[in-house]
Amino acid sequence: MSDYGRLIGPDTLEFQRNFDAPIEKVWQFLVDPEKRKLWFCGGSTDAHAGGQIVFEFDHRRLSESPPPAKYASEEVVTHQGEITEYEAPSRLAFTWFENGHEGHSQVEITLTSRDDGTTDLHLIHRGLIGREIIIGVLAGWHGHFDLLAEVLAGGRKSDFWILDQQLEAEYAQRAL
Numbered sequence: 205m206s207d208y209g210r211l212i213g214p215d216t217l218e219f220q221r222n223f224d225a226p227i228e229k230v231w232q233f234l235v236d237p238e239k240r241k242l243w244f245c246g247g248s249t250d251a252h253a254g255g256q257i258v259f260e261f262d263h264r265r266l267s268e269s270p271p272p273a274k275y276a277s278e279e280v281v282t283h284q285g286e287i288t289e290y291e292a293p294s295r296l297a298f299t300w301f302e303n304g305h306e307g308h309s310q311v312e313i314t315l316t317s318r319d320d321g322t323t324d325l326h327l328i329h330r331g332l333i334g335r336e337i338i339i340g341v342l343a344g345w346h347g348h349f350d351l352l353a354e355v356l357a358g359g360r361k362s363d364f365w366i367l368d369q370q371l372e373a374e375y376a377q378r379a380l
Contacts, residue, residue, distance in 0.1 A: 207349070209342045209375075212328075215309075217342055219327040221349050225356040227317040230325065231293035233352060234313065241265060242360065243351040247282070253290050257298045259283045266351060266364035275365075285311075300329065325349070343371035 209219040223230050233239045235249045243266070247258035261281045263271060271278070285308065289297035297312040309331030316324040327345065332338050347367045354360045 207346065208378075209327075209346055211338070213330075215332050215338075216328065216330045217332065217338065217345075218329075219325070219345055219349065221325045221327075221353075222318075223323045223325060223353055223356050224321075225323055226321055227293050227315050227323045229356065230315055230323040230352075233356065234296055234315075235292075243355045244348045250287055251290060251292070253287055255287045255290070257285045257287050259285070259301075263364050266360070267366070269363050269365045271365055272369055300331075339372055339375045342375045343368055346371050346375075 207221060209217050212218045233243065235251070237246050237248055237260075240246065240249075241260075241262075245259045245261040247260040249255075249257045259282065261283075262279065263275075264279065270276070283301040285299040285301065287296070287298045288310070289295050289312070294315050295313070297310065299308040300311045301308060309329060312328045312330075314326045316326070318324060329341060329345070332341055347362075347364060350367060351360050351362060351364060354362060
């Protein structure tokens with residue numbers, strides 16, 4: 205299983221990752237805002253389909269370095285989506301903001317428990333428009349999943365902005 209995301213359609217990407225933690229713990233780091241902000245973003249998550257998921261991004265919590273120029277004006281950014289599926293502890297799907305808050309894409313996350321106590325995560329993100337958006341989303345999910353792996357192992361070590369910029373450069377060079 206590669207840590208790298210891949211395009212599976214012109215507007216759709218996929219990640220498959222394995223985390224060294226039981227499914228219930230990984231689920232909590234997806235839906236509990238206090239745990240989620242340690243690797244991704246804060247906000248809130250209603251525990252039912254039809255509810256709301258709020259993404260409160262403050263990458264200063266995840267970085268010692270300053271943001272790159274294209275994100276420099278964004279200290280705290282808040283977006284909301286609608287939860288389309290909520291089946292604890294195995295499935296979470298929601299709408300995601302796109303293109304300067306115009307339009308939405310869809311994210312589906314499925315967790316599967318393995319016999320060895322680890323958890324497989326499968327993410328599909330549909331409705332992404334444009335190469336720059338796709339590269340940024342690939343790098344973003346990849347970097348955040350790397351941070352999640354560190355947090356689940358006992359503590360975050362990486363600086364998100366450094367990791368994100370390295371990953372954006374890598375994904376830009378990959379055949380998309």
